[in-house]
Amino acid sequence: MGENDTCLFRAEKICKSFGAVHALSDFDITIRAGEIRGLVGENGSGKSTFSSIVAGIQNCDSGKMYLEGKEYVPSGTMDAVNRGVSMVVQEQGTISRISVAANIFFGKETMFSRYGVLNVGKMNAEAAKALHAIGVDTIQSDRMIDQLTFEDRKLVELARALYTSPKIWIIDETTTALTVAGRELLYKLMQRVKDGGGAILFISHDIDEIMDKCDSLTVLRDGILTANLEKKEFQADKIRQLMIGRELSGHYYREDTEEALNPEVVLEARDVSAGVLSDISLQLHRGEILGVGGLSDCGMHTLGKVLFGLVKPEEGSVLTAGGEKVRSSSWAVDHGLGYVSKNRDQESMMMICSIKDNICLPSLKNIASRGLISGKKQRALADTWSKKMEVKANSIDTFCNTLSGGNKQKVVLAKWMGKGSDILILDCPTRGIDVGTKAAIYQLIEKLKNEGKSILLISEELQELIGMSDRIILLKDGRVSGEFLRKEELTEAKLIQKMI
């Protein structure tokens, strides 16, 4: 095999099952030194499972792995790191209630201790160096990790992963958790590892990003290797088809170009200031898809929380149709609002509960009578919506912590769809969702609109905003910096102008 001289890592016939689910079946992959290899596949196709086996988080049932020609059997994550395999996980990978530095050196504390006493000052200083080495000087190493934003926590993970100069760096669906600046940084760091003779296994649902950044690509479908492609063979349609096993039929985004704003306002922010937001006024109309965009730190994520009553405005107010103030998130739910957070695992989902419990949570009042919850109604509701959202799981009793990232996201959407909320505040709703299901979600959003429901779509994907919104509001540094109507010929460039 000619590729052997550059082969850095190889896995052969990897199998992994969870009960009846075959997450990986006889999966083979070769990663060459100096390449960025993409790994793509639908939600639940086995990407994270494979990554976590390579990173020593879990064992495979059978199969062999080789690193630099030698058999590789990591006994745990620290062992994998010591042998040159680092990973940035799809979910939150930092540990709460300890400092930034303690996160970067978790499991390696002995580096800084003598006679069993940890030299915190030394560890903090080294952590600052680790952050500086990846070009991040804005995060203080002695801060508690919980005080950091979701995005900054990901940067800490990058610093941790790169501190050991990995030979193999696995990046599982990380770009969607980063700001635009964070993404650029990530790409630069990937290039650095590659230039140093290492390799990257890069997982993403963004086909454009994959085609742009990767040198080669491996496609998984239902745990089975479907194809290996070299860069010159990359073609978006072909990749999509290999992933989902059929051609994507029908349209992706909305096809109509007109926007007919219903004069009825269902939700309104009046002169709201909160955190980075200052003096925001906006109105969401009945049957409208109102897009909100901007750079990740522009305040759009806070805006979603303020509108849903999760964050109290310091000034100004949020009002519903009758002019009533949104008092709290539970008040909001009772008054027909639903909210999907960008920070799904922490804010939108009960992990150690079943799909059924998660879907039914906001609807409990609707499926109870005289204080008793009907188990039958509960199952019916969960069944209907997990099917509609194409949640891939053995049954609705499956615990959410065992679902793949994209399938968790589908459950969160299903719970508000099931509730039948009239106003949906969706913060990055298609984050981590594969191309096939994305189309289904866009069609669903359009259907909700046509039923007269109102959707506030907060998104970092400009194509998604342009494709779906009746109107787009852009934020910059916490203020409204521009507004566009659907009928205008919108381009990404036009939007970006108002964002930066």
Ligand SMILES: Nc1ncnc2c1ncn2[C@@H]1O[C@H](COP(=O)(O)OP(=O)(O)OP(=O)(O)O)[C@@H](O)[C@H]1O
């Ligand atoms: N601990 C577990 N217990 C039970 N099932 C699991 C567990 N971990 C993964 N699975 C199942 O294995 C399959 C593969 O999941 P995996 O997380 O690898 O998918 P993925 O390709 O990373 O998907 P996504 O794009 O949504 O992140 C899924 O059906 C998932 O539900």
Ligand SMILES: [Mg+2]
């Ligand atoms: Mg995954």
